[in-house]
Amino acid sequence: MFAFIVRRLWQMIPTMLGVMLLVFVLFNWVGGDPTFILEGKRLTPEMLANIRVQLGLDKSLPEQFLLFVKQVLTYDFGNSWATQQSVAGTLANRVGPSLTLAGSLLVLELLTALPIAVAVAYFRGTLTDRLVTMICTVAMSVSSLVYIIVGQYQLAFAMDLFPVMGWDDGSLATNLLVYLPLPLLLGILVALAPSVRFYRSFVVEELNHDYVRTARAKGLSEPRVLFKHVLRNALIPVVTNITMSLPFLMLGSMLLERFFGIPGMGNELLNAVDKSDFPVIKAITITIATAAMVFNLLADVLYKWIDPRVQLK
Amino acid sequence: MTHLKWLPMLALGGSLALSAHAADSNKVLRVSISAPETGFDPGKVNDVYSIGVIENIFEPLLKYDYLARPLKIKPNTVEAMPEISPDGTVYTVRVKPGIYFADDPVFKGKKRELTAADYAYSFKRYADPVVNSPVSNMMTDWIVGLEEAGKRASKRGKFDYDSPIPGIQVLDRYTLRLTLKKPNYIFNYTLAAKQFGAVSREVIEAYRKDTMSHPVGTGPFMLKEWKQGNKIVLAANPNYRKVVFDGEPGDNPEDQKIAKALAGKTLPVVGRVEIRVIEEEQPRWLSFLNRQLDWVVLPKSAVKTALHINEAGETELSPALVKRGIQHSRTQALDVTYAYFNMLDPVVGGYSKDKIALRRAIALAYPVQKEVIPLYYANQAVPMKGFVTQGMPGSSPGFNGQMPYDPALGNALLDQFGYKIGPDGYRTLPDGKPLQIIQATQPSALDKILNQIWQKAFDSLHIRVQFKVAKWNENLKSAYAHKLQMWSLGGTASMPDGDDSMVELWSKSIESGSNLPAFSRPEFDRAFEASRLLPVGPEREAKFEQMNRVVAAYQPVVLGVTRMYNELTQPYVIGFKRHPISSIGGFWRYVDVNRN
Numbered sequence: 026m027f028a029f030i031v032r033r034l035w036q037m038i039p040t041m042l043g044v045m046l047l048v049f050v051l052f053n054w055v056g057g058d059p060t061f062i063l064e065g066k067r068l069t070p071e072m073l074a075n076i077r078v079q080l081g082l083d084k085s086l087p088e089q090f091l092l093f094v095k096q097v098l099t100y101d102f103g104n105s106w107a108t109q110q111s112v113a114g115t116l117a118n119r120v121g122p123s124l125t126l127a128g129s130l131l132v133l134e135l136l137t138a139l140p141i142a143v144a145v146a147y148f149r150g151t152l153t154d155r156l157v158t159m160i161c162t163v164a165m166s167v168s169s170l171v172y173i174i175v176g177q178y179q180l181a182f183a184m185d186l187f188p189v190m191g192w193d194d195g196s197l198a199t200n201l202l203v204y205l206p207l208p209l210l211l212g213i214l215v216a217l218a219p220s221v222r223f224y225r226s227f228v229v230e231e232l233n234h235d236y237v238r239t240a241r242a243k244g245l246s247e248p249r250v251l252f253k254h255v256l257r258n259a260l261i262p263v264v265t266n267i268t269m270s271l272p273f274l275m276l277g278s279m280l281l282e283r284f285f286g287i288p289g290m291g292n293e294l295l296n297a298v299d300k301s302d303f304p305v306i307k308a309i310t311i312t313i314a315t316a317a318m319v320f321n322l323l324a325d326v327l328y329k330w331i332d333p334r335v336q337l338k
Numbered sequence: 339m340t341h342l343k344w345l346p347m348l349a350l351g352g353s354l355a356l357s358a359h360a361a362d363s364n365k366v367l368r369v370s371i372s373a374p375e376t377g378f379d380p381g382k383v384n385d386v387y388s389i390g391v392i393e394n395i396f397e398p399l400l401k402y403d404y405l406a407r408p409l410k411i412k413p414n415t416v417e418a419m420p421e422i423s424p425d426g427t428v429y430t431v432r433v434k435p436g437i438y439f440a441d442d443p444v445f446k447g448k449k450r451e452l453t454a455a456d457y458a459y460s461f462k463r464y465a466d467p468v469v470n471s472p473v474s475n476m477m478t479d480w481i482v483g484l485e486e487a488g489k490r491a492s493k494r495g496k497f498d499y500d501s502p503i504p505g506i507q508v509l510d511r512y513t514l515r516l517t518l519k520k521p522n523y524i525f526n527y528t529l530a531a532k533q534f535g536a537v538s539r540e541v542i543e544a545y546r547k548d549t550m551s552h553p554v555g556t557g558p559f560m561l562k563e564w565k566q567g568n569k570i571v572l573a574a575n576p577n578y579r580k581v582v583f584d585g586e587p588g589d590n591p592e593d594q595k596i597a598k599a600l601a602g603k604t605l606p607v608v609g610r611v612e613i614r615v616i617e618e619e620q621p622r623w624l625s626f627l628n629r630q631l632d633w634v635v636l637p638k639s640a641v642k643t644a645l646h647i648n649e650a651g652e653t654e655l656s657p658a659l660v661k662r663g664i665q666h667s668r669t670q671a672l673d674v675t676y677a678y679f680n681m682l683d684p685v686v687g688g689y690s691k692d693k694i695a696l697r698r699a700i701a702l703a704y705p706v707q708k709e710v711i712p713l714y715y716a717n718q719a720v721p722m723k724g725f726v727t728q729g730m731p732g733s734s735p736g737f738n739g740q741m742p743y744d745p746a747l748g749n750a751l752l753d754q755f756g757y758k759i760g761p762d763g764y765r766t767l768p769d770g771k772p773l774q775i776i777q778a779t780q781p782s783a784l785d786k787i788l789n790q791i792w793q794k795a796f797d798s799l800h801i802r803v804q805f806k807v808a809k810w811n812e813n814l815k816s817a818y819a820h821k822l823q824m825w826s827l828g829g830t831a832s833m834p835d836g837d838d839s840m841v842e843l844w845s846k847s848i849e850s851g852s853n854l855p856a857f858s859r860p861e862f863d864r865a866f867e868a869s870r871l872l873p874v875g876p877e878r879e880a881k882f883e884q885m886n887r888v889v890a891a892y893q894p895v896v897l898g899v900t901r902m903y904n905e906l907t908q909p910y911v912i913g914f915k916r917h918p919i920s921s922i923g924g925f926w927r928y929v930d931v932n933r934n
Contacts, residue, residue, distance in 0.1 A: 058811055058812065058815045059811065060815075061811040061812075061814040061815045061818065069474075069475060069850045069851050070849075070850075070851065071467070071488070071489075071492065072470055072472070072474065073818075073851075074492075075467040075468075075470045075492065076470050079468070079470065104547075107376055108376050108377050108550060108566055109376075109377060109382070109547075109548070109549075109550045110377070110548075110550065110551060110566055115566060118565065118566075174620055177620060177621065177624065178620065178624065181624065181628070182624045182627060182628060185628070188628075188630065189621055189624040189625045189628050189630060190616070190621045190624075190625060190630075191630070192568070192569075194565060194569075283617055283618055284618050284620070284621050285621065286568070286614060286615075286616060286621065288565055288567065288568035288569070292567065292568075292617075293567065296374050296567055301809070301811060
């Protein structure tokens with residue numbers, strides 16, 4: 026196990042270099058010149074030259090890439106080009122709201138989707154199963170933007186059940202009890218259908234295995250068969266799904282953040298892309314890439330814990 | 339809340355003619371902005387949202403009267419309007435004694451008075467390459483020695499703030515003299531511009547790397563809280579001198595009502611302004627309807643439900659909102675929108691008759707009144723008549739350079755100048771080569787609407803058009819290099835004068851970057867340069883009319899529209915009026931919020 030982890034950590038280095046190269050090439054190829062956003066329409070050649078020097082854009086591309094590598098190694102991405110604020114400080118401020126929103130969403134979605142998936146899998150082939158599957162298909166075909174726009178209008182404005190939007194920097198309780206219920210409700214509505222269908226397919230597959238019939242023949246109760254045996258064996262794809270989602274928790278949900286005024290990373294990334302704010306884009310991309318690799322490794326370790334038959338190679 | 343701890347110091351200072359006051363901290367004004375701000379260093383920002391905040395923290399020498407129309411400039415931090423030499427090159431002002439900066443640890447507990455030297459330092463910053471101000475040319479183009487000081491700093495790598503600049507002289511503690519390279523009778527507009535408020539050198543040097551988040555000024559508010567891109571909170575500045583509302587309403591009964599409501603009130607009236615960044619239209623609009631916001635710029639998506647046209651053809655608020663007591667303000671923005679042709683381009687550029695005919699035909703096929711205003715601007719715009727916003731000095735009343743919508747005439751013009759329609763149904767150039775216009779555009783949904791309008795216009799002329807989509811900054815970069823053939827854009831005036839937009843068509847602006855069409859006509863340049871030597875008046879107006887006629891004759895641009903602001907306020911907001919030059923923050927110090 027230890028050797029496996031060390032080997033996987035070692036393999037992250039070339040992967041990270043690849044990510045850095047890709048981000049750098051993409052930004053320089055299609056990212057847009059930030060100087061024309063920062064200075065606006067009445068830009069003189071002197072202003073252009075000054076700002077390029079200040080941003081380090083006057084250096085050669087290899088030099089700029091080496092600087093990028095150094096920033097990744099020291100995890101110091103300097104200041105935002107757009108706001109001149111420290112990138113680290115900005116992201117530190119943003120990660121909390123994103124994790125609050127997306128973390129709550131992940132937990133609630135799992136606690137809702139998994140029992141529904143198990144239940145409909147258990148009643149597979151019945152009218153209930155077909156009805157739930159059909160509802161999920163319809164729900165998946167509606168854009169998440171529609172849920173958000175309609176939900177915000179109807180539930181917050183027309184019915185006045187929630188505030189339209191808001192965020193309290195000083196109180197987690199206020200956010201969880203006042204401002205987050207509606208975005209969470211809409212987030213669950215958006216995520217529930219695909220998750221239910223995804224989990225159901227694995228539970229159904231497990232229910233068809235011989236060991237289930239054996240367990241029932243042994244006289245085990247149905248809940249015990251379902252939740253102790255079937256669910257445990259169906260957990261591997263669930264763990265994969267969750268661990269793959271974890272790195273993106275930091276990004277929160279861009280649309281939910283934007284519509285509900287949640288000061289998270291998703292919104293920050295959108296604005297950074299809009300303004301060609303490369304330091305922020307670099308920092309977020311590298312953070313997400315690192316997190317993805319770490320959680321990928323964590324998933325492999327969890328497989329072994331869930332199912333001892335899994336061989337780590 | 340009165341800050342008693344300062345009273346001994348104030349007594350020692352002894353120069354305060356009027357004591358500072360405390361605004362009502364229970365009164366909170368809640369507004370929203372539709373895009374993230376960047377920061378609050380007046381030398382470094384150029385986005386309207388940051389400027390809206392800056393306007394309330396820093397103070398320029400002069401200010402615009404809140405109510406006076408036509409716009410009127412008044413003394414702000416100075417005792418009287420500047421003394422201007424007869425030749426229009428020397429401006430002398432005397433800063434009022436007893437104006438203090440907001441407290442900051444940099445001042446080590448002492449009161450820091452505003453002096454002429456603060457303005458001298460602030461103006462010098464506009465030439466500093468490190469500051470790299472987007473509005474530097476408003477100072478460096480005019481003040482003697484400032485541009486040269488900037489160039490020296492570029493070579494040395496450091497701006498020397500202590501070496502004298504001939505055009506900026508501090509005569510004594512409170513007196514500042516500015517000497518201009520050329521006569522400029524409208525330099526008061528620059529001295530009243532929102533970005534030219536005074537900063538303190540100690541603060542700028544102390545927070546050198548982070549001046550964007552440490553705004554310390556003498557204005558009515560100070561920055562209390564800032565979460566970039568999400569929330570800004572301003573609190574009344576306890577050191578702000580006593581300023582009593584002195585707006586001068588004209589004959590407009592609405593303005594007189596505002597003047598009556600605010601008469602005798604000390605500014606700022608509210609103790610706190612909370613600014614939320616809400617980028618999406620729906621939450622912004624719903625927040626206003628749910629009274630989470632006190633003021634909102636009516637989003638385009640809500641125009642149809644919130645406004646209607648009455649029997650007299652006037653735009654007014656829908657009965658449902660009137661019933662709720664919502665107040666509506668509709669004012670014309672001081673902006674210009676246009677599509678320009680690259681005059682250096684071999685297809686659409688040039689000054690020969692056939693090229694002018696092509697550009698004019700395109701202008702004739704562009705349905706400003708018929709489609710652009712209703713579809714793109716939701717009927718909240720008026721057609722431009724010249725390259726200067728109507729109603730401003732230089733707008734040439736009586737002149738109309740907006741082409742009528744007449745594609746048939748456009749086609750006739752193209753036929754006459756040899757743009758033949760080929761077997762494929764599209765026109766060729768007079769030399770028989772294929773004619774294709776490449777129009778730059780952006781990827782937004784709104785841009786797609788405009789592209790569809792343009793597509794129909796070109797189709798009506800049998801001209802093949804291709805839309806080249808890129809991000810706005812990339813298009814600007816290409817425009818700056820004169821690589822685009824055609825592009826639609828706009829701009830808001832930074833001063834209520836035609837000079838602000840006409841300068842973009844002056845041939846000398848090609849080199850400095852702002853003349854994107856690369857338009858260059860000696861007759862235009864002569865009229866423009868002559869206008870700069872004249873005081874506002876009939877003679878100057880005649881020069882602007884000449885310029886407008888030259889623009890109409892050569893058609894380097896297709897004139898678009900001037901937008902209308904529709905702003906709504908809650909029933910309990912007293913005294914709101916949009917000032918065309920002030921930013922979105924222009925009313926914050928004036929309005930009263932009486933939720934009771």
